[in-house]
Amino acid sequence: MGKFNKEEFGNKLRSARLQNGLSLEYVAKKLGKSHVSVIRYEKGEVIPNAETLNTLCEIYNIYNGDLYNITKDENIVNLENSNNPFKVNKLYLYYKGYIGKRKLGKFKFVIDIEEKSDFVEVRISDYKSKKTILIGHMLADDNIATIRTENYKPNFPRLETNQIIINISDGTNHLLLGTMFCTNGNYIPNMKKCLISKKDLVFTDEMFDMLKCTEEEKENILRDDIWLADIEKVNEFEYKEE
Secondary structure, three states: OOOOOHHHHHHHHHHHHHHOOOOHHHHHHHHOOOHHHHHHHHHOOOOOOHHHHHHHHHHHOOOHHHHOOOOHHHOOOOHHHOOOOOOOOEEEEEEEEEEOOOEEEEEEEEEEEEEOOOOEEEEEEEOOOOOEEEEEEEEEOOOEEEEEEEEOOOOOOOOOEEEEEEEOOOOOOOOEEEEEEEEOOOOOEEEEEEEEEOOOEOOOHHHHHHOOOOHHHHHHHHHHOOOOOOOOOOOOOOOOEO
């Protein structure tokens, strides 16, 4: 564990505020303090107490631990020797879901990957708003990568958990198929197919069709009462990058 550095701690706070596009005055008002106090926090001159720090983390949508992982050698940065099979720090997630009650639509998210000293952290964010929705970890071997996440903030209006299993047996340098298990707004569990890519792709109708349940899968459900999801390598198609 590296020695605590007040200046780096303050820089983390400042970076978090700027990444959220918040002014000193806004944060100060939320804390019930002066903007000078916020400046002193960001310079590392004063370390906020536990209550203030917890409020800051809620404002910035971060965990307390994010502010303490500041020593560069605590994180594994050599992706060639890491536990991240994708060897990149960002993935793109595509799946279909209901827009409103009846209409199926396209959903696109970003998965940020950061390898810590003892686990691989993932954050799932909305593609357009950049808002982090879920946070968790990834486990992988030579055949599958599993991403398990939960609510980014514990005070979200409802509990949300998510598990994604991705087939990586043929490598990761192509469009990947996976399954995603989650609950809908009424807490009803559901499993659906999803697509994962290292490239930022346009979510095409062809990709949308790949997410349909196949006739063979339907037959398995009727015969065995179990969905054996086929997540083998998808057929090659023309990438359309954003």
